[in-house]
Each structure stands twice: as structure tokens, then as C-alpha cells.
Amino acid sequence: MGRKKEKGTLIVLSGPSGVGKSTVIAELLSARKDIHFSVSFTTRQPRAGEEDGVNYNFVTRQRFEEMIANDELLEYAEYVHNYYGTSLRVIREELAAGIDVLLDIEVQGAAKVREKCPDAVCIFIIPPSFEELSRRLHSRATDSEEVIQGRLQKAREECRQVPNYDYLVVNDKVSEAAAEIIAILTAEGCRTKNRLNLLEGV
Amino acid sequence: MGRKKEKGTLIVLSGPSGVGKSTVIAELLSARKDIHFSVSFTTRQPRAGEEDGVNYNFVTRQRFEEMIANDELLEYAEYVHNYYGTSLRVIREELAAGIDVLLDIEVQGAAKVREKCPDAVCIFIIPPSFEELSRRLHSRATDSEEVIQGRLQKAREECRQVPNYDYLVVNDKVSEAAAEIIAILTAEGCRTKNRLNLLEGV
Numbered sequence: 001m002g003r004k005k006e007k008g009t010l011i012v013l014s015g016p017s018g019v020g021k022s023t024v025i026a027e028l029l030s031a032r033k034d035i036h037f038s039v040s041f042t043t044r045q046p047r048a049g050e051e052d053g054v055n056y057n058f059v060t061r062q063r064f065e066e067m068i069a070n071d072e073l074l075e076y077a078e079y080v081h082n083y084y085g086t087s088l089r090v091i092r093e094e095l096a097a098g099i100d101v102l103l104d105i106e107v108q109g110a111a112k113v114r115e116k117c118p119d120a121v122c123i124f125i126i127p128p129s130f131e132e133l134s135r136r137l138h139s140r141a142t143d144s145e146e147v148i149q150g151r152l153q154k155a156r157e158e159c160r161q162v163p164n165y166d167y168l169v170v171n172d173k174v175s176e177a178a179a180e181i182i183a184i185l186t187a188e189g190c191r192t193k194n195r196l197n198l199l200e201g202v
Numbered sequence: 203m204g205r206k207k208e209k210g211t212l213i214v215l216s217g218p219s220g221v222g223k224s225t226v227i228a229e230l231l232s233a234r235k236d237i238h239f240s241v242s243f244t245t246r247q248p249r250a251g252e253e254d255g256v257n258y259n260f261v262t263r264q265r266f267e268e269m270i271a272n273d274e275l276l277e278y279a280e281y282v283h284n285y286y287g288t289s290l291r292v293i294r295e296e297l298a299a300g301i302d303v304l305l306d307i308e309v310q311g312a313a314k315v316r317e318k319c320p321d322a323v324c325i326f327i328i329p330p331s332f333e334e335l336s337r338r339l340h341s342r343a344t345d346s347e348e349v350i351q352g353r354l355q356k357a358r359e360e361c362r363q364v365p366n367y368d369y370l371v372v373n374d375k376v377s378e379a380a381a382e383i384i385a386i387l388t389a390e391g392c393r394t395k396n397r398l399n400l401l402e403g404v
Contacts, residue, residue: 123392124394126400126401159401163398166393167389167392167393167394168392168393168398168400168401169392170400182385183384183385183389183392184388184389186381186386187369187382187386187389188389190325190369190370190371190382191368192364192367192368195370196364196365196370198328198372199370
């Protein structure tokens with residue numbers, strides 16, 4: 001009975017703008033260095049300081065359209081004449097190699113992921129309250145009041161998709177939210193269907 | 203958005219004789235003092251040192267048969283003219299009060315629990331190998347070789363029921379097995395279906 005992991009877990013994280021998702025992800029990845037954060041593909045130009053393969057995989061429009069045609073993408077969208085998407089091929093290769101892969105993705109993209117990868121573990125992060133989300137968005141001081149109201153409206157709409165997610169985590173304290181996600185991933189690793197190989201020697 | 207737990211989780215733990223289940227349970231209950239260990243009902247006489255309500259709830263045969271007739275039992279069995287069983291009423295009351303309840307129960311009893319409580323979280327504990335299980339059974343030095351061989355045979359039969367369990371935990375090191383069970387319970391608490399009340403204020 002080895003403990004070798006046969007297949008990686010695909011982890012989908014969604015949550016409204018301002019919920020503090022990237023802080024939680026940073027804490028999670030620092031505790032679980034074996035998890036690979038999936039880098040999106042995009043056709044837009046790199047901004048100052050952005051690195052190819054780190055912030056995004058920067059590709060030409062022609063290459064991106066090839067990926068669409070070859071059904072290489074798990075999900076994609078076009079914003080302001082630029083494509084953004086997730087490579088299904090890269091993720092499949094990593095999962096097959098036993099690597100856990102984390103996707104930070106919004107609700108529509110997550111719905112497509114669930115369709116193509118029904119085994120994905122889908123986690124939605126909510127704020128402790130909408131008042132707190134509003135406070136966090138205001139404290140960033142980067143957006144106009146109109147933009148903030150738009151984000152709050154969008155957050156309420158996104159939260160309607162919560163019942164489609166496997167797990168719901170409240171980001172009250174970052175360390176607690178990250179600890180819950182780590183527990184979820186440990187538990188998923190203990191699921192009988194992911195461990196039947198342990199019974200082979202029995 | 204409160205964090206109040208609306209309903210407790212019913213946790214079913216099974217595993218072959220000699221796997222070290224009671225040690226794992228002791229470690230689990232010491233870390234999670236909020237979990238209530240379910241005490242079985244029996245009609246047999248208390249042995250020296252056994253306490254009513256701690257080791258078993260000792261009841262008369264008449265009372266036990268009343269419990270059967272009133273469908274008060276989650277599961278029961280008769281061994282050597284004595285009944286052993288789990289009170290469904292007590293467990294339902296505890297779960298309704300938001301208490302997590304742990305049942306240490308063998309595979310047939312667990313099958314009945316799953317039938318009556320489909321939301322139960324069922325965990326099966328296996329040894330790292332059968333050689334190790336054999337070693338543990340021999341090191342107890344309480345059973346004859348014939349009894350040990352019988353236990354090993356029964357263990358192999360019980361392991362065939364593993365696919366019916368939600369989670370599989372290997373008891374290699376007690377602390378690691380207990381930590382995995384704690385993670386499973388944390389994750390179960392994060393399941394969207396158990397947390398939809400958190401969205402009420404959204």
C-alpha cells in the first residue's frame with residue numbers, strides 16, 4: 001500500500017472582487033508549495049513589471065485562436081479585444097503527473113470547468129458581510145464610487161452561484177480562510193475514490 | 203451572516219480489529235472536545251469497572267425491545283443472547299442541537315446508518331498493510347493464533363466495504379490519522395450545503 005498520488009486535484013477558487021482572494025491564495029500557496037497555480041493565457045500586451053509565464057502566458061492572437069480551434073482551452077473569454085483563457089492541455093498534463101492545480105476564476109469560467117472536469121473541487125470565498133466587502137472596496141481607494149457600487153452589485157449576482165460550489169469559505173481572517181482551504185484539500189485527498197489504490201495490497 | 207452551526211454532523215468510523223481505532227478516536231476527541239462520542243445501548247451485564255452511560259448505556263431486555271418496537275434504534279444486533287444498539291432518538295436530538303456525534307461502528311451497522319442518515323460522514327480506517335495489522339494483533343498477546351487468523355480474515359472481508367465509505371484514512375501514525383480526520387471534519391463543515399445560512403445576510 002503506497003501513498004503515491006495517482007492523479008492531481010483541480011481546485012477552483014472563485015469569489016467577488018474585494019473579498020481578498022489573492023491574499024488567501026498567497027497564504028495557501030506558501031503553506032502548500034506543491035500546489036501549482038495555473039497561469040492564464042492572454043493576447044493582451046504585458047504591462048510594466050509583468051512577466052511571461054508568471055502573471056500570464058502572453059501569446060499572439062493567432063496562437064490563441066489555434067488553441068480555441070484545437071479545443072485546448074478549459075474556458076476563455078474576450079474582454080476589450082483581448083482573449084483570456086485557461087489551457088486544458090497544460091492542466092491535464094499536470095493533473096496526470098499527480099500535481100494539484102489551483103485556478104482563480106470567476107463564476108462563468110468555473111461553470112465551464114465543472115462541465116469539463118466534474119472532479120474539480122470548487123470553493124467559493126465570501127466576505128463576512130456585504131458591509132465589510134463595501135468597506136474593503138472603499139479602503140482600496142482605487143475605484144470611483146460608481147465602480148464600487150458596480151462591483152457590489154456584481155458580487156451579489158456572483159453569490160447566487162454559490163450553491164453550485166462544493167465548499168463555501170468565509171474570508172474573515174485570512175489565516176483562518178487559508179486553513180479551511182488547506183483542510184478541504186487534505187480531506188479531498190482522503191476521499192475513498194482518490195485512495196482506492198491504497199487497498200491494492202490488502 | 204452568523205457562523206452558527208444549524209445541524210451537527212454524524213460521523214461514522216469503521217475499521218478492522220487491531221487497526222488502532224480507539225487510540226485514533228481518543229486523540230481525535232482530545233483535540234475536538236465538542237464532538238460527542240455516541241455510547242451504545244446493551245442488555246448485557248456491566249463488567250467490573252464499566253460505568254453506565256460511559257462504556258455503555260445498560261438497559262433491560264424489555265426496554266431494549268421497546269426501543270426496537272418504537273423504531274428508536276439506528277442499528278442493533280444480538281450477540282450471545284445480548285442486544286447491542288445505537289439510539290436514533292438520542293443522536294437525532296444531539297444533531298438537531300448542532301452537536302457533532304461520532305459513532306464507532308462495524309461495517310454492517312454503518313450500512314444501516316447510511317440508509318437512515320444519508321448525510322452521515324463515513325470514514326474507514328485501514329492499517330498501512332496487512333502484515334502490519336497481523337503484527338499489531340500478535341503484539342497484543344491476548345488472542346490465540348486461531349482467533350488472530352479469524353480477525354485477519356474478517357478484516358479482509360470488511361475492507362471490501364471500503365468503496366461505500368466517503369473517506370479512507372491509513373493509521374500509520376496515530377497523530378497523522380487523527381489530523382486527517384480533523385481535516386475531514388473541518389472540510390465537511392465548509393460544505394456549501396452545510397453553510398448556506400451564511401449567505402442569508404448577503
